[in-house]
Amino acid sequence: MAGWLRADGVAAMTARSVAVVGGGAVGLTAAYDLARRDAAVTLYERDALGAGSTARAAGIAYDAYAEDIDVTLAERAIERFREFSGERDFRFAHAPYLWFVTEGGAAAGAIREQVERMRHHDRDVSLVDPDAIRQEFPVLRTDDIVAAGLARTAGTVDPETYVDLLATKARAAGVTIHTGTPASVALGPPRVNGTAYDAVVVAAGAWSGDVLADAGVSVPLEPYRVQALVAGGPAIPILYDATREYYARPHPNGVVAGDGVTTPTDPDDYDGEADDAFRDRITDRLRERVVNARVPVQRSWAGVCARTPDTDPLLGEVTDGLYVGAGWNGHGLMRAPAAGERLAEEVMGVRDGVPAFDPTRF
Ligand SMILES: Cc1cc2nc3c(=O)[nH]c(=O)nc-3n(C[C@H](O)[C@H](O)[C@H](O)COP(=O)(O)OP(=O)(O)OC[C@H]3O[C@@H](n4cnc5c(N)ncnc54)[C@H](O)[C@@H]3O)c2cc1C
Structure with a gap:
């Protein structure tokens, strides 16, 4: 836990501090997985949890993909949906x-x-x-x-029960969740609403382009x-x-x-x-x-x-200490359990990003 080098160059002896912007399926999963890896996590949601696209999703999940990375993410996502199934009211209901x-x-x-x-x-x-x-x-x-x-290997999930479960798990893992709190992101070091963090993860769904633009970062979403x-x-x-x-x-x-x-x-x-x-x-x-x-x-x-222009998502570090997970092209709920986990692992330095989804590739 100790010994992180903060983005502003100061050696921090406390947990790595991470802000997550967006309380949809992706942001909540990332927040939970960050906290499980001992980060001190604050999640900012401008509205209610799930109020963006997640609660409006149809809830379909499958692993019928042909590209390596898509298969890897889908397989992991379904594995986690199954693991979570039965906790609170969440169910992964198998359907071909x-x-x-x-x-x-x-x-x-x-x-x-x-x-x-x-x-x-x-x-x-x-x-x-x-x-x-x-x-x-x-x-x-x-x-x-x-x-x-x-x-x-396919099935359906109820998006709202996924939100409820991941919010519960995130809070239990120590995440501080602020709802009704719009986040404004700035850089050098990464900040949210004026507070500096070691890393900021933008998982603001269709609003991610606007959130990043405020920080002076342009992405094609x-x-x-x-x-x-x-x-x-x-x-x-x-x-x-x-x-x-x-x-x-x-x-x-x-x-x-x-x-x-x-x-x-x-x-x-x-x-x-x-x-x-x-x-x-x-x-x-x-x-x-x-x-x-x-x-x-x-x-x-x-x-x-x-x-995005190539229909693949933006997943990973977009500039020093600033990460994004967005651009799911209508497949974000079914990938959320794996995408949030990947983001957390990259932020915590335990895994490299996915080259095909590198947010700086355009
Ligand atoms: C009709 C419909 C059907 C769909 N069906 C499926 C499906 O069957 N399967 C599937 O996998 N996907 C489906 N999707 C897509 C899926 O809903 C999304 O890909 C997924 O929910 C994205 O999750 P997210 O967490 O990235 O974004 P969101 O759920 O949109 O969460 C982003 C959050 O960020 C918040 N936010 C925005 N700006 C700020 C700010 N400045 N500060 C703080 N918070 C902010 C928003 O309020 C929002 O709650 C569907 C979408 C729609 C609309």
């Missing part, structure tokens, strides 16, 4: 993930190639034909499916708006139709569903309600796909995500 196209050509070829690469990474995935899908999931119409992959809904319906697997670009997953009340229509937006000024066109589009799609589905909409909403 089926993704498919209804057109031939390149799109079908892409699924076959993805499955092959995932299998090369030892993922429990396979190509499945319409008959096999119908047998396992009689609730789905399959006659138009041209190519499909099925990943067995584009915030965008996406929508989701909960509707009644029968039990389904997690599914993604890559031709029509919508997804759905099982939910205690039926299904949660959303689509790939993304609109660049100002995260401080966006409409948090879903629109009629979205609700009509998604319920039409679900009626086409799910046998005898009525799918009455119970709840719908919009949220913000952020993406």
Whole structure:
């Protein structure tokens, strides 16, 4: 614990002090993992915990990735979701993930190639034909499916119970959490609201670009708006139709569903309600796909995500003592248990950053 060299050059004999900006899934996980490694952690959340994108997530998690680092993070994230499952109200509910196209050509070829690469990474995935899908999931119409992959290591989580659990674990590990407290970050040494820290971690979701810009650091993050809904319906697997670009997953009340229509937006000024066109589009799609589905909409909403030009996240040190974890391109909840841990390990000097996600790569 003793002997850290602070960013301002002073040898500190106390715990390494770290501020985390953002109380969503990523910030809370990072704060917990930092405190477990004996850092003195203060987390700043300008609103309520989870109030950013996390509470608006659909809650899908899978390991169906083809790139090494994506597989590593997804595998670790699901391992941790399982470990946490059963603590407080948090559950990782296993559900297979089926993704498919209804057109031939390149799109079908892409699924076959993805499955092959995932299998090369030892993922429990396979190509499945319409008959096999119908047998396992009689609730789905399959006659138009041209190519499909099925990943067995997948499931759903309730984002709010993840927030509640990680906040509880973080507090128990010694993290001081300030809600309703906007953070303003400055450098030389890294500071939050005027207080100097050995390190500052910005995990402010779609707002991360603005938080870093205040500190004079520019990162290419584009915030965008996406929508989701909960509707009644029968039990389904997690599914993604890559031709029509919508997804759905099982939910205690039926299904949660959303689509790939993304609109660049100002995260401080966006409409948090879903629109009629979205609700009509998604319920039409679900009626086409799910046998005898009525799918009455119970709840719908919009949220913000952020993406980088190469769609990979920014994860790691962006300048001396200042770290960022953002730009999840709609996959931040399922990666949070691993991403927060990686950030903590990098800040504490026990592991190098991920080169592919280096936030200075642009
Ligand atoms: C409709 C929808 C569906 C989604 N579905 C999925 C899914 O199924 N699976 C999946 O993995 N991902 C999904 N996502 C994406 C997922 O929600 C995000 O990637 C993830 O929640 C990001 O977590 P985070 O902690 O990085 O950000 P956030 O949860 O946004 O947390 C950042 C926090 O920082 C706070 N903040 C901002 N500025 C400041 C400041 N200056 N000072 C202090 N605090 C500040 C915000 O208030 C916010 O609470 C979905 C997103 C949406 C909108």
